Amino acid sequence: MSGWYVFGVADAGLAVELEGLRLVRAGQLAAVVAPVDPDEFTEEQLNDRPWLEEKVLAHEDVLSRYLREGPVVPLRFGAIYRQLDEVVELLGERRDELTEDLERVRGRVELGVKGWVDRGRLEETLARKRAMSPTSAPGRAYLERRQAERDVAAEASALLADVARSVHARLAELAVAAVANRPQPPELTGRAEQMFLNTAYLVPAADEALRREVGTLDEQHRELGLSFETTGPWPPYNFVGREEP
């Protein structure tokens, strides 16, 4: 059994067939495809993490290589057709939408920004800043201390939300489009710090302004135990597709 895995859609005038890949052309659009055995994509396999990671990384790698040649519209993982003719049909049926996306991302890339917090350090800093007044009776001291800890934790959460909001608003000013995603949990990041900001921005390909600003924001927030980093350039995964129903 054979089939064709579709990675994404590129500009037919700019894209070339890279090793192991084929282009299916229809007008201005070129779908990037590779031969695949669809039977391999069983539910069991899909839930096998190492297998899935390998396929997902390959998907990303192909799109990133095409990003160097010109605009590319990423497809979500797992689009497989039996016949190349069906890929041509896909390009025809969704031509307007794909063309619109291709033009929107032309000459632009996606940058990811993540904000991290060392929660312990943040709360320590906030507790110090509070300069707690000396307590009275020994019995009350314990309760007051507990209350103060709760207050500090709430203050830390409020501060993180404020910082996340203002950083995102600031970075969005430097971007063509911006999107805020849910922060990833430690199970996925494998880091000791907690992620509190996970955003993506569509920016002109050679524009370093956003990356520089992230560096500045990072320096400004270090003292509080917060840090920011930029990832990418990525294919514009977060900036294609019409509104979901």
Added chain:
Amino acid sequence: MSDLTYQRHGGPAPAQLADVLERVLDKGIVIAGDIQINLLDIELLTVKLRLLVASADKAKEMGIDWWENDPFLSGRDGRHRLEERIKRLEEKL
């Protein structure tokens, strides 16, 4: 045939695996392919990933659900509003 196993050409660092999973499995255009790997399977997978990627409750617990109740910021609707706002700001300048 397993042509999806390419030689990778300087792809993302391993630390970025989570970012790649999030993007490739959860973003990008959705089309209905016509093979065994139908949308149901993908949904299964995506649901699992979403659970891993973070439950809303957990985020709330950690006090980092700032984007959830903020239509201005959250999701695709937020993106468009943000674009509109930027456009308005640009017009003012």
